Amino acid sequence: MVLSxxxxxxxxxxxxxxxxxMLVQSxxxxxxxxxxxxLAYKQRLSCEHVGTHELNRDGLGVSAGHVQDLVSSLAHxxxxxxxxxxxxxxxxxxxxxxxxxxFNVKLMAQSEGKLPPMDPSRLRFASVMGSHTNMVFRSFLYxxxxxxxxxxxxxxxxxxxxxxxxxxxxxxxxxxxxxTVVDHDVQAEFPAFASxxxxxxxxxxxxxxxxxxxxxxxxxxxxxxxxxxxxxxxSVTFADVQKxxxxxxxxxxxxxxxxxxxxxxxYKPQKTGTLTSILYKALIRPKSYHINPIYIYIxxxxxxxxxxxxxxx
Numbered sequence: 001m002v003l004s005x006x007x008x009x010x011x012x013x014x015x016x017x018x019x020x021x022m023l024v025q026s027x028x029x030x031x032x033x034x035x036x037x038x039l040a041y042k043q044r045l046s047c048e049h050v051g052t053h054e055l056n057r058d059g060l061g062v063s064a065g066h067v068q069d070l071v072s073s074l075a076h077x078x079x080x081x082x083x084x085x086x087x088x089x090x091x092x093x094x095x096x097x098x099x100x101x102x103f104n105v106k107l108m109a110q111s112e113g114k115l116p117p118m119d120p121s122r123l124r125f126a127s128v129m130g131s132h133t134n135m136v137f138r139s140f141l142y143x144x145x146x147x148x149x150x151x152x153x154x155x156x157x158x159x160x161x162x163x164x165x166x167x168x169x170x171x172x173x174x175x176x177x178x179x180t181v182v183d184h185d186v187q188a189e190f191p192a193f194a195s196x197x198x199x200x201x202x203x204x205x206x207x208x209x210x211x212x213x214x215x216x217x218x219x220x221x222x223x224x225x226x227x228x229x230x231x232x233x234x235s236v237t238f239a240d241v242q243k244x245x246x247x248x249x250x251x252x253x254x255x256x257x258x259x260x261x262x263x264x265x266x267y268k269p270q271k272t273g274t275l276t277s278i279l280y281k282a283l284i285r286p287k288s289y290h291i292n293p294i295y296i297y298i299x300x301x302x303x304x305x306x307x308x309x310x311x312x313x
Contacts, residue, residue, distance in 0.1 A: 001183050007037060011190055018196045027200035031087075031180065039183045045125060046176040047137035050088055051118055053126035054103035055194040061107045064114035067135045072148045074136060075162055079169035081177050086130025087197055090184040091123055097184075100126045116142035125181060128194045129201035137173045 003011075014030035034040035052061045091097040101120035108118045116138040127134050139146070143156040151161055163170035187193050228234065 001039060001185055003039070003185055003189060007039065008189065011186065011193075015190060015192055015196060018200070019192070023196065024200045027197055031197075034182060034186065035180070039186055041181055042178055043181050044176045045088070045179045045181070047134050047141060047173065049122055049124040050134050050138075050179070051091070051100065051104035051123045051126050052107060052131050052135070053089055053128050053194050053198075054100055055191075056126075056128055056131050056198050058195065061103065062115070062131050062135050064111040067132055067139060068114060068146055070132050071136050071139055071146055071151065071157065074133070074169065075148070075151055075165060078166055079172060081168075081172055084130060084133060084177055085180070085201075086127060086134060086177065087180045087182065087201070088125040088127045088129075089182045089187045089194060091126050092184055096188070097123070113145045115139070116144045125179070128198045130179075131198075137177075140170075140173050 010033055011030065014026050014033065018026035018030070031040060035042075054061070056062070091100045101123050104118045104123060104126075105120055108115050115135060138144075140157045140159045140162055143158070145155055146152050146157045147155075150165075151157055153161065159170055159173060162173075182193070182197075
């Protein structure tokens with residue numbers, strides 16, 4: 001679509017504001033403007049037609065390691081489409097889309113099979129938000145290699161196995177999810193758009209995930225106590241409280257290594273006040289609560305923060 005003089009002016013104003021420090025607010029306002037003028041639209045897209053924009057993550061695209069971590073995270077915790085708000089840009093079928101197609105072919109080739117293959121002739125859109133989640137979808141659809149034996153057959157991801165664990169997740173992969181699609185001419189005339197849109201999405205995700213450690217530990221304990229009281233039992237499995245965890249924790253975009261901490265046997269936390277210390281006190285004490293060994297995946301940045309409780313044994 002040819003951009004009008006008014007559209008160019010409005011887009012430039014929003015991008016200038018975003019670059020000056022009002023990143024999230026400005027880009028959300030710009031997206032509303034694009035939708036109102038037909039320069040962006042909503043559409044359900046199949047992951048087979050969506051690749052990664054060449055400016056995503058400053059030209060790095062997606063991380064194969066992060067995608068593999070996210071595969072297990074979403075499969076074991078559950079996928080919620082309402083929490084998925086992906087944005088992509090149209091990829092023209094002519095020479096204007098050649099750079100994007102070449103970038104995606106190279107990205108997949110460099111992953112040594114950890115990312116699914118890309119047929120450039122099927123590429124219609126390039127993601128700038130939700131890129132790792134989209135790549136998780138593609139990984140299941142094209143049977144990428146993965147170490148999680150619960151999700152694989154002969155070392156390759158199985159959509160049928162996923163369906164047995166989370167049918168809505170498998171259906172979303174088969175049927176696609178709703179995307180906000182931006183007209184290619186917006187990116188063509190304003191090269192900063194893709195990078196700023198991706199950065200605003202990252203900022204929003206970080207804000208939504210920064211729950212206080214004690215709040216999360218408290219939620220775990222509340223779910224455990226409620227299940228024990230309701231069922232008059234002295235032990236808990238992950239399946240017993242899995243629904244509560246899915247409700248409480250927003251897990252759609254985890255872009256970090258996951259570390260395993262075991263909170264069983266005599267555990268001595270190294271740092272007072274860290275997440276592991278809090279969970280040790282909450283779950284191992286008092287002794288009247290018998291919790292089977294619990295594994296918590298934790299993500300370390302400045303402090304420990306919980307992203308998912310993988311399983312109670």
